[in-house]
Amino acid sequence: MNSKNIAIAGEITPSKTIIPLIQRLNELDKEDKLNFKINKIYGLYHGESSKLLLEPYCDELYDIGQGRRGQKKNSTAKLAYLISRDIIKAFNALKGNNIDLLITAGNAGDVRKSIVAANLLKIPILHIEQDIYNPIEVISHANLVTVPKEDYKDYLERKYNLKNVASIDGYPMAKYVDNHIKDNNLIDKEEIYGEYGVKEFVLVVLGGDLKDDEIEPLIRSVEQLNLKTLIAPYRFDRNLVESLVLSPNIKVLPQYVDLLSFMNAASHLIYAAGMGLTIEAGVFNIPSLKIEGFHKTHGSVDLARELNIPIVKIDEIPDAFEKLSAHQDNNLVKNSEIAIDKLVDLINGFDENGLQKSGFKSTKQIWNSRKVFR
Incomplete structure (x- = not known):
């Protein structure tokens, strides 16, 4: 049986979304009910609060910067510098660890940094989306995007021309709570x-x-x-x-x-x-x-x-x-358990070669839509 190294990235709320999934994967791993063995789990954290949340579930942790919501607005040049610096942090965290899958969630900067870094390193990506109206543009470069219900799947495919979207019928974070x-x-x-x-x-x-x-x-x-x-x-x-x-x-x-x-x-x-x-x-x-x-x-x-x-x-x-x-x-809570089981099934059957990324056309469509939130 093959072994896999999994990386997870998140701020506070996304971390609460990913944690119950990691708990379930670990349970099934101990029972030999996965199609692979989990070797190591690497956490890419965004701020000390998310570090504290992810620490019990990760073998190694890496700081990839801070969220900037609610902070003083930076110039475009300064912001580009800060984001680039954090992408390098994410790149260095992922590089050399033989990551087989990156799992991200939410629509904050940690998603942008980790997905960009993973793409540079050709690491497969599973993204868990909850706010489908304002997703972050780089989810178009994930191999697979999940949403909480079927209507949202239709919306992302129609609005942003996203490929490989799957409904998991619930919010995993409810299980964390x-x-x-x-x-x-x-x-x-x-x-x-x-x-x-x-x-x-x-x-x-x-x-x-x-x-x-x-x-x-x-x-x-x-x-x-x-x-x-x-x-x-x-x-x-x-x-x-x-x-x-x-x-x-x-x-x-x-x-x-x-x-x-x-x-x-x-x-x-x-x-x-x-x-x-x-x-x-x-x-x-x-x-x-x-x-x-x-x-x-x-x-x-x-x-x-x-x-x-x-x-x-x-x-x-x-x-x-x-x-x-x-x-x-x-x-x-009941639906969150269904969602977690569906995520496990997607990870168990994850075939990066059969999951075409949506690409730059979708990136641009999401980028243009996000202008109304700036």
């Missing part, structure tokens, strides 16, 4: 209640779908609820957020906290973020409001509607909150 809960990795609710002096609270998460000048109107809108509230600043400066708060009901959390634990302890969730937090809200089945962001068309918008999560403008929060109810029962 479910495992995290079952493995008792959450901070005890009473500990959170005690530390912040609240027994019941609304959790507000300031994610990447929010602009700087929207923070103050959002806080004013949340203050109208007159409820105990904890704000997770996440991508925004904590001191800035705290300076805008007027109500004694609102406390601002440290820059980065274990959001899953706070979500588990909260009575309600209000968030301005994308796919990752929408999946997490769905698994916890917490009554939630998703703030309408600049991404009007987004995979997370589709999923939020499926989960009965209202999508509201900032000034609509008080009225929408009064009508808020629990989600409808959903099959996120």
